[in-house]
Amino acid sequence: MxxxxxxxxxxxxxxxxxxxxxxxxxxxxxxxxxxxxxxxxxxxxxxxxxxxxxxxxxxxxxxxxxxxxxxxxxxxxxxxxxxxxxxxxxxxxxxxxxxxxxxxxxxxxxxxxxxxxxxxxxxxxxxxxxxxxxxxxxxxxxxxxxxxxxxxxxxxxxxxxxxxxxxVPRMPVGVEADEFVWHSSQFLHNFRQRDHGELKRVAVVGGGQSAAEIVRFLYDSLPGATVSAIVPSYGYSVADDTPFANQVFDPDAVDSYYHGSQRSKDAVWQYHRNTNYSVVDDEVITGLYERSYEDEFSKSNRLGFLNLARVVDVKRVGGDTRVTVHSMVTEESYDLDVDLLVCATGYDxxxxxxxxxxxxxxxxxxxxxxxxxxxxxxxxxxxxxxxxxxxxxxxxxxxxxxxxxxxxxxxxxxxxxxxxxxxxxxxxxxxxxx
Missing domain, CATH: 3.50.50.60 (FAD/NAD(P)-binding domain)
Known part of the structure; x- marks a missing residue:
């Protein structure tokens, strides 16, 4: 009214x-x-x-x-x-x-x-x-x-x-969310609504905390599924939460940044991005590595890490979601067919x-x-x-x-x-x- x-x-x-x-x-x-x-x-x-x-x-x-x-x-x-x-x-x-x-x-x-x-x-x-x-x-x-x-x-x-x-949730360039491709912001909502028995091959793209947590969750929650982690770096990088680095989040640090020169602002981002962006807590990294080690020992081949890789295309082919992955090591691309792709690719x-x-x-x-x-x-x-x-x-x-x-x-x-x-x-x- x-x-x-x-x-x-x-x-x-x-x-x-x-x-x-x-x-x-x-x-x-x-x-x-x-x-x-x-x-x-x-x-x-x-x-x-x-x-x-x-x-x-x-x-x-x-x-x-x-x-x-x-x-x-x-x-x-x-x-x-x-x-x-x-x-x-x-x-x-x-x-x-x-x-x-x-x-x-x-x-x-x-x-x-x-x-x-x-x-x-x-x-x-x-x-x-x-x-x-x-x-x-x-x-x-x-x-x-x-x-x-x-x-x-x-x-x-x-x-x-x-x-x-x-x-604002950010997807990989050219990739749109649908019922088979999710952004991490909607992960639990969508996961609860899916028939978990249909998820035999899942992939998670991203190198930050959310990506690592989702990989861990899927590996533990879907014992019959393979989980592929598509990571842009050579494995997950640990978050710097040491006392001196954490001072960048102190209230006084806002004054230093706001009144600082452009050179000092650039230095803050250069040296302290690893306090929050595209990094993972060491406890989560350790837990994933332990799972990976046990997976290799037991020869279950359920957990795989595609390092130094990025997603360049996603399309629906038959009953599969085909993810085209580009390796920065070989500079070659290859296809990965999955039932679900989760994009933990951050926010704008x-x-x-x-x-x-x-x-x-x-x-x-x-x-x-x-x-x-x-x-x-x-x-x-x-x-x-x-x-x-x-x-x-x-x-x-x-x-x-x-x-x-x-x-x-x-x-x-x-x-x-x-x-x-x-x-x-x-x-x-x-x-x-x-």
């Missing part, structure tokens, strides 16, 4: 995954009252549900939760969750800084249930435009159009919007221009066409636009490695919440460098 008098909010959040959940927590804990509304097109809160594999662990400490680094006394912390559900002592006795992904997802759902302000699910933001000002001067409100669960429309005015639509950052539409013309860009972003994660805009557009994600070029990761989520959301409150009280100008 369309409203003639749109509601007005200080903050409208577009998307509601962990990042905007953390922002909702920060706004609720703010000493300054802020009105907010969050819209999520999915029917419920979900965070990588397709990869909540049994025993799969987080790659960040439980202390890097929604709130602790911003507010150690928060009632939304992971420790508060453990206490509330009666598992604090058991978790401590486990002597592990890294909960399973399933437990962390349960924590996220618990935190969402504690929010005072409900989230509008099954509600897709279809457009953001300038709100009518009724006069001259810079626009200080945006008109956000939302498709509601019943298929109707809702319009709200926002003094600030925070875009957090998540990462969100592109805010897609949701901004014509509003993007009011946003400043650098020489490479990337958005200019303030230290407070606010897009730099032209004088005609005085309301705030903030990004949760898509800021790797300005804020570094942790821009779309959980590592800095509490502090990042706190920075955005502080900027919104400060700008409202006139403590800042346009928020270009909070």
């Amino acid at each position: 369309e409203s003639s008098e749109p509601e007005i909010f200080d903050v409208v959040g577009i998307g509601f995954g962990p990042s905007n959940l953390s922002l909702a927590v920060a706004l609720e804990e703010s000493l300054d009252p802020v009105t907010s509304a969050f819209f999520e097109r999915q029917p419920s809160l979900g965070w990588h549900r397709g990869m909540l594999l049994p025993s799969a662990k987080m790659q960040v400490s439980f202390l890097k939760d929604l709130a602790t680094f911003r507010n150690p006394t928060s009632k939304f912390s992971f420790i508060s969750y453990l206490h509330d559900v009666g598992r604090l002592a058991r978790f401590v006795n486990n002597q592990d800084f890294f909960p399973t992904r399933r437990e962390f997802h349960d924590y996220l759902e618990w935190a969402e249930s504690k929010l005072a302000q409900p989230v509008a699910y099954s509600s897709e933001v279809t457009a953001i435009t300038l709100a009518p000002t009724g006069g001259q001067g810079a626009a200080d409100r945006l008109l956000v159009q939302v498709r509601d669960p019943a298929g109707g429309s809702r319009q709200v005015h926002a003094r600030n919007v925070v875009i957090s639509t998540g990462l 950052p969100m592109d805010p221009a897609e949701i901004l539409g014509e509003l993007d013309t009011y946003c400043a860009h650098d020489a490479e066409g990337r958005h200019l972003v303030g230290r407070d994660y606010r897009l730099v805009t032209t004088p005609e636009l005085n309301c705030g557009i903030y990004l949760q994600g898509g800021t790797e070029h300005t804020h570094g490695l942790a821009s779309s990761l959980l590592s800095n989520i509490a502090v990042r959301s706190g920075d955005i919440a502080h900027s919104i409150v400060a700008r409202r009280s006139g403590a800042q100008g346009k928020g270009i460098d909070a």
Whole structure:
């Protein structure tokens, strides 16, 4: 049902995954009252549900939760969750800084249930435009159009919007997902719906954590199937989670990156990509190698590794999915027929221009066409636009490695919440460098 008098909010959040959940927590804990509304097109809160594999662990400490680094006394912390559900002592006795992904997802759902302000699910933001000002001067409100669960429309005015639509699954070039070719983001959903007896030959392409975990899961879950791992490197590379390297995810590291030279930014990516990208935890690598060794010893020939290889074509031939694999060793290609191909080939950052539409013309860009972003994660805009557009994600070029990761989520959301409150009280100008 369309409203003639749109509601007005200080903050409208577009998307509601962990990042905007953390922002909702920060706004609720703010000493300054802020009105907010969050819209999520999915029917419920979900965070990588397709990869909540049994025993799969987080790659960040439980202390890097929604709130602790911003507010150690928060009632939304992971420790508060453990206490509330009666598992604090058991978790401590486990002597592990890294909960399973399933437990962390349960924590996220618990935190969402504690929010005072409900989230509008099954509600897709279809457009953001300038709100009518009724006069001259810079626009200080945006008109956000939302498709509601019943298929109707809702319009709200926002003094600030925070875009957090998540990462975009990436497939190999020229390959499209279908019922026989999956991206890892949909792995568990699709696997539960398939007749496992039909899966006799499966292949997994990718060299990162998700790829290795899926290879392990398929090998253990399908005892009658062969599993081929198509790896772009010479085997899996271990993630660097040593103390000095992990400092690249500290809150202070964001300042160093943001204010650093282009040379220093390039150095961070060159030397520290192996903290997160295309790398695997040593426990998963060791477990896979042990399986491979036992497989070779028992001559079962169920687990194979195609190293220094990439997928160049996928097509359906009869009842098979034919995967053309190119070897970087021999520079020759060969075909591999499988019943299922899983592409654990990562994600691309969100592109805010897609949701901004014509509003993007009011946003400043650098020489490479990337958005200019303030230290407070606010897009730099032209004088005609005085309301705030903030990004949760898509800021790797300005804020570094942790821009779309959980590592800095509490502090990042706190920075955005502080900027919104400060700008409202006139403590800042346009928020270009909070």
